[in-house]
Amino acid sequence: MRHLSLVLLILLLAACGGPTQTASAPKAAATTAPTAPTTAPVAPTAVPPSPVPPTATKAPATATTAPTAAPTTAPAAAKPANPDLILATTTSTQDSGLLDVLIPRFQTQTGYVVKTVAVGSGQAMTMGERGEADVLLVHSPDAEVKFMEGGHGTKRLLVMHNDFIIIGPPADPAKIKDIKSSVDALKKIADAKALFLSRGDNSGTDALEKKLWGQAGSVPKGQTWYQETGQGMGATLNVANEKEAYTITDRATYLARKKDLKLDILVEGDKPLLNIYHVIPVNPTKSPRINAAGGQAFADFMVASDTQKFIAAFGVDKYGTALFFPDAGKSEAEVGQ
Amino acid sequence: MDLIIEGVRQAVGLMVSGDAELWSVIWLSLRVSGLATLLSLCLGIPAGAALALNSFWGRRVVIGLVNTGMGLPPVVVGLFVTILLWRNGPLGLFRLLYTPTAMIIAQCVIATPVVTGLTVAAMQSLNPRLRLQLLALGATRPQLVWLLIREARLPILAGVMAGFGAVISEIGASMMVGGNILGQTRVLTTATVMETSKGNFALAIALSLVLLLLMLLVNGLLTWVQQRQRPL
Known part of the structure; x- marks a missing residue:
């Protein structure tokens, strides 16, 4: 009787150990996943908002969408040596929905798998200081200056502002x-x-x-x-x-x-x-486990002209006005003038 | 009220349309909490049996600690597991923070005392003469333990349900060690909190309903196993 319940539980687990979307999941699923060919490792973990219309297939939807998304992405980017990237950022970038659209773009372009941890700027910088994040997207200028003076970041790039x-x-x-x-x-x-x-x-x-x-x-x-x-x-x-x-x-x-x-x-x-956002790759000398190349790639992505145009357009269709104004390349004094 | 109706409608709509994001979140919730519960059974039932069947110095203290652990606050577990798993922390080389594995570890820590404590109580509620009788019939030690666990299976299954219920509905630890990362570590509870803070109340309600449905399914299954044979 009791082993029957165990068997049932195992079956249940096996059922959900199927194809996973995540790069890290196979570790956890390895014990249970029976067949499941893993999808291309670069397949964006987030299902991009538009490309795949929701299908009504019975099979686990993850299995139907991941392969369709993969072909467009797999050839685009060579897989980085260390694809795991931890981005510590503010709640405002998540709650406004900006990251939900930017991160999949970044992952598609570069092949990195971003772990976005949305916390306050204060905690984000503490994580950076401890080497627990690879790159920060924050908006607390005075604290950022201190962070840079402490040698915790390699550079501090202006990304965008609003107010x-x-x-x-x-x-x-x-x-x-x-x-x-x-x-x-x-x-x-x-x-x-x-x-x-x-x-x-x-x-x-x-x-x-x-x-x-x-x-x-x-x-x-x-x-x-x-x-x-x-x-x-x-x-x-x-x-x-x-x-x-x-x-x-x-x-x-x-x-x-x-x-x-x-x-x-x-x-x-x-x-x-004025509310000014900077991107700061964390100084890799702090810990050998920091993904310096990834942090740099994310910073480059945020100030790239494509991304900047995308930021400028973000929210216009939904709210009638832009939520953020791109500022890459400007100095802090020029912002908002 | 209109929000709740809208939430129900969205919940049904999302599930019928096979929304990929939602299903991935559901699978992950089930997989993480299911595996955590399974692990907690492997640890908790033997531990509970050992505590119930052996007498040793300090046993009451240990049982007291286990019983306290049944109320272990998830955020406390989350905080300690996070600090242990930091990549510059003691277990950092395994790179587990912000992965489903980290969530399984944290949830297992939460569920194990529940399973252990209820196993102890279940086995202690058996008639002590049963043990004597089994021994008199010549049962070996492993046979004895196995038969006693079998005899206590109904309350032990209740412990399984309590453990699973504790971890699937838990949020503090999942948020901290998982990070609520879309497609990687976002589970039903953390998604609900996030959608609430985004102001998508209808979606948050839809997610809660899905969570309740999931718990109903799993516990229904376990209850079916538990109650199959008999009304007394």
Whole structure:
């Protein structure tokens, strides 16, 4: 009886150990996968958004899509010696959907298999310092400068920008709408003791917010009207929406989420609200396990003119406006002018 | 309310259309949690039997620890497994972080105490005279253990279900050691959190429904095995 249940369980596992899309999965599946010819190793793990229309085949859909995707990609790129690449990046690039389209493009072009870890910029840089990531895509300029001074990155390339905005309930209890200076707006929120939500997660957005509060006087940590969610941008927007609170967000995440938010843009266009993204390959001298070539390839990809054009067009069809503005080759001072 | 209806509609639509991304996520959830549960059985049932059938110094302490482990918080497991598996960490050379294997390891750590603890309880609830009788009938030690485990199979199967339920619904560890990477380590729970934070609530609901359905299928199967022979 009991071994019967075990047999059933094993059967169940064998059933799902079939063709996998992942490069790393075979390790785990090796014990169970019975036949499953592995698909071309370069087959993008992510199913690209457009090329294959969803088919109604009965067989595991992975098996039907992977081969169709492979021929277009396999010959395109010679397989790199070490295809495993860890990208540590911010939640905003994931929550806005940009990475979902950029990463498959990069994988198709180069044959790398990217492990995207979407965390705050702070954690991303800590991972870089520890040699746990190969390349960073981050937006926390002051911390990035420190990171570079510490010798943790090989170079720091400007990729794109958008801007931060202060959003809040349409009723606007602190009356900050159309105030030009973001610092003044925060002062008014503090005076009115209107509920303000902070990310509180040491992310790029959080760093900017803390900096602005510093300029406005002091960070209102511990005040009842100042609350920290400790979560990513998307989750924080959900909370702000429910609590009718003010918060600072990057414009891309806001636009991507606008349809289910009852929060309006109240302050925008102030110079300190610029949100600048850099790509930083991690310094390979830190650990022999860092994939230096891969990190470099990703950085090159992000500033390549094709990718830059793609970034400029991203979101236009869906939101009527671009979410990010490409800046490769510019200096930081030129951005947003 | 409209969101829930929309979620149900999307769930049905996604499954009927054979959405490749969804199926890969479902397979991975099932494979990772299934293998983790299987491993936890291989470790937990012998360990539980050993704890139930032997007396040794410190046994109660060990059982107490196992019982505490049944409530092991997944994030704590996730954090420690992450640190161990960092490529510059102690087990870094295996390059396991952000792979399904890492998720299996973490989930196995979560499920093993559950299986062990419930095995101990199951075997201790057997009538002690059964053991004497089996010995009197001349059972060897392996025969004895095997027969006792067989006798306790119903509650042990309940332990299997509890273990599987704990890991398939777990998120903290999967998120940390897996990284929620599309096509590689994204499972139903982590995908649900991500879609919620993206504001795709209907899709998040659809994913939750699929998860519930999956649990229903697996537990239904196990329950069928458990309840087959008899109403008492």
